[in-house]
Amino acid sequence: DALSSVPDHLRSGSLGTGATPWQTTVRVVIPAATSGLFSAVMIGLGRAVGETMIVLMAAGNTAIMDWNIFSGFQTLSAAIATELPEAARGTAHYRVLFLAAVLLFIMTFIVNTIAEVVRQRFRRRAHEL
Numbered sequence: 001d002a003l004s005s006v007p008d009h010l011r012s013g014s015l016g017t018g019a020t021p022w023q024t025t026v027r028v029v030i031p032a033a034t035s036g037l038f039s040a041v042m043i044g045l046g047r048a049v050g051e052t053m054i055v056l057m058a059a060g061n062t063a064i065m066d067w068n069i070f071s072g073f074q075t076l077s078a079a080i081a082t083e084l085p086e087a088a089r090g091t092a093h094y095r096v097l098f099l100a101a102v103l104l105f106i107m108t109f110i111v112n113t114i115a116e117v118v119r120q121r122f123r124r125r126a127h128e129l
Contacts, residue, residue, distance in 0.1 A: 001036065001040075002033040002035075002036025002037050002039070002040060003029060003030075003033050003036075003037075005033065005036065006028075006029050006032045006033050007032075010028050010029070010032055011024055011028065011029065013028075014027070014028040051077070055075050055077060055078060062074060076100045076101075076103065076104045077104060079097070079100060080097055080100055080101055080104075083097055084097050
């Protein structure tokens, strides 16, 4: 939203003076949208921390694997939040926690990408009607 809210006359003016689309993006659009981008990053970080902590509390935060879902469990985000401060830097435990973070990011990215593709298809079909 921050990038799309940059007025079109700024883009047109930059392109009209001979700038390439890349130069327009880097030197006009991004600086004009900096406050919105910063706000989005801060809101995202706040949500991530908040959601990690509520999941940590609701799940029971037990590191013991059990097939009974009512006995408590530990999510990836809860494991990262609780174990990373105590993991020695450079150890296998430290690296596994970072691997868990990368896997969590990849899974979230895939789910969000699928959701966006489905949303775009529904929007396209709605405009065709």
